Amino acid sequence: MxxxxxxxxxxxxxxxxxxxxxxxxxxxxxxxxxxxxxxxxxxxxxxxxxxxxxxxxxxxxxxxxxxxxxxxxxxxxxxxxxxxxxxxxxxxxxxxxxxxxxxxxxxxxxxxxxxxxxxxxxxxxxxxxxxxxxxxxxxxxxxxxxxxxxxxxQAAPLAPAFHQALFGQRQGEQLVLNLGGFANLTWLPQEQERAVVGFDTGPANALLDAWFAKHHTGRFDENGTWAASGQIDQALLARLLQEPFFHQPPPRSTGRELFHLAWLSDHLTGDEAPRDVQATLAELTAVSVAQGVTQLPLSQPSATLLVCGGGAHNAYLMERLAAHLPKVTLLSPATLGWPEDxxxxxxxxxxxxxxxxxxxxxxxxxxxxxxxxxxxxxxxx
Missing domain, CATH: 3.30.420.40 (ATPase, nucleotide binding domain)
Structure with a gap:
């Protein structure tokens, strides 16, 4: 080398x-x-x-x-x-x-x-x-x-400082979303003198993987295929979104201590089809990310969002993100030399x-x- x-x-x-x-x-x-x-x-x-x-x-x-x-x-x-x-x-x-x-x-x-x-x-x-x-x-x-x-x-998220080092020299403001076990969002302002904003938006793969593993052999729902086969349960989604974390202002971070299968079970009536719960969990991630975007001090309504982490390979989740962020262009960071993983x-x-x-x-x-x-x-x- x-x-x-x-x-x-x-x-x-x-x-x-x-x-x-x-x-x-x-x-x-x-x-x-x-x-x-x-x-x-x-x-x-x-x-x-x-x-x-x-x-x-x-x-x-x-x-x-x-x-x-x-x-x-x-x-x-x-x-x-x-x-x-x-x-x-x-x-x-x-x-x-x-x-x-x-x-x-x-x-x-x-x-x-x-x-x-x-x-x-x-x-x-x-x-x-x-x-x-x-x-x-x-x-x-x-x-x-x-x-x-x-x-x-909060000791988290730490990645936004790296996002700034990696993408902060690009023209215009940048949004970076990491879809790991949990989702975190970074806003890199166009004006260098303004402070970077970043925070956890809520669960991503942690709940999706856990629910999938409960009902299938394997660790994750590849491409979101099982979630795509279900229907979003709007009543369940509304109950999940009542969790106080989703309404906290930044700075905020979270993890498995809050969002786990027992937490999910507390919100289920027992009548839900498992695939519908999976679809609703994907929707929960998409909606909570979209809510996070609305909390950012964007200088213009349209923006580019670089999506990284394992969740970027979940086609159904990416589809739901696009549906909730119609003015945002989802972009793979691989186009900038850094594959999402x-x-x-x-x-x-x-x-x-x-x-x-x-x-x-x-x-x-x-x-x-x-x-x-x-x-x-x-x-x-």
């Missing part, structure tokens, strides 16, 4: 991401040259084994978890991360010394920025950056969220760069933190 002709050397980072969808580890090789947007060079994905998937899902919803359970899941998760890194290095003919750092998000188990039953705010990502450094031979940067939380922020992993490569250079990784206008903060800890090999 060659350096660019720029007088400023290009550095290579690997970003690791396993989102709330729990489908696997995404590893993105990213080049970063100061003054230019980050570039995606190569990717590797390792699917989540069924056993680990079940372990992590259990921990996300268990009222009580033993330390041994947490340690076992964390160890298996870390080794899967190392497998993804090794695969990427091998495919690209690279050695660890050529990688400046790995940015590891870890696996979110619980996210409670408002605390729980009067307790302190917390966010928990299973991760073992010390072991990851040992297994890969690379410097690892991890634990990105808790510094923002310590500064009074790799932006989240790329964000943590960039956040590792920010940490090593002592630069902020959060946006207070997004998370609500009391100021910009340098995020993450460094673990040398």
């Amino acid at each position: 060659m350096k660019t002709a720029s007088s400023t050397p290009t550095a290579y980072y690997i970003g690791l991401m396993s989102g709330t969808s729990l489908d696997g580890i995404d590893a993105a090789l990213v080049s970063i040259t100061p003054g230019t947007p980050p570039k995606l060079l190569a990717t590797a994905a390792v699917a989540m084994p069924d056993t680990l998937h079940a372990q992590l899902l259990h921990l996300c919803h268990a009222p009580v978890a033993h330390f041994a359970e947490l340690a076992a899941a964390e160890d298996a998760f870390c080794r899967l991360q190392a497998q993804a890194v090794t695969a990427l290095l091998t495919e690209q003919g690279l050695v660890p010394a050529q990688i400046t750092a790995i940015g590891s998000h870890g696996q979110t188990i619980e996210h409670a920025p408002q605390g729980h039953q009067g307790g302190p705010a917390y966010t928990l990502q299973l991760d073992n950056p010390s072991l990851l450094a040992e297994l890969t031979g690379c410097t690892v940067v991890a634990d990105f969220r808790r510094r923002d939380l310590a500064a009074g922020g 790799w932006i989240e992993a790329g964000a943590f490569a960039w956040l590792a760069h920010q940490r090593l250079h002592g630069l902020p990784g959060n946006l207070p206008s997004v998370t609500g933190a009391s100021g910009p903060r340098v995020l993450g800890g460094i673990y040398a090999p």
